[in-house]
Amino acid sequence: MRKAADYRIMGTEDLRHEVLEAKEELFRLRYRMASHQLDDTKAVWRARKEIARLATVLREREIEAAKAAKAAGS
Numbered sequence: 001m002r003k004a005a006d007y008r009i010m011g012t013e014d015l016r017h018e019v020l021e022a023k024e025e026l027f028r029l030r031y032r033m034a035s036h037q038l039d040d041t042k043a044v045w046r047a048r049k050e051i052a053r054l055a056t057v058l059r060e061r062e063i064e065a066a067k068a069a070k071a072a073g074s
Helices: 004-008 012-034 042-073
Strands: none
Touching (some): 012 042
């Protein structure tokens, strides 16, 4: 599990790729949990938090880009 600071130094495309991978992992974890093959149920929680961290960093970048565009337009 990485921290948000680790994600902030990554490129935007890398972050989007990480989000896709994390969502696929969450899907696999949920499938395993539904079929009673998952021993570590906390892994689902960790995967959801990971996705939230990634989404937060991506959203921060969107907000910064919008502010920069607005400032450039003024």
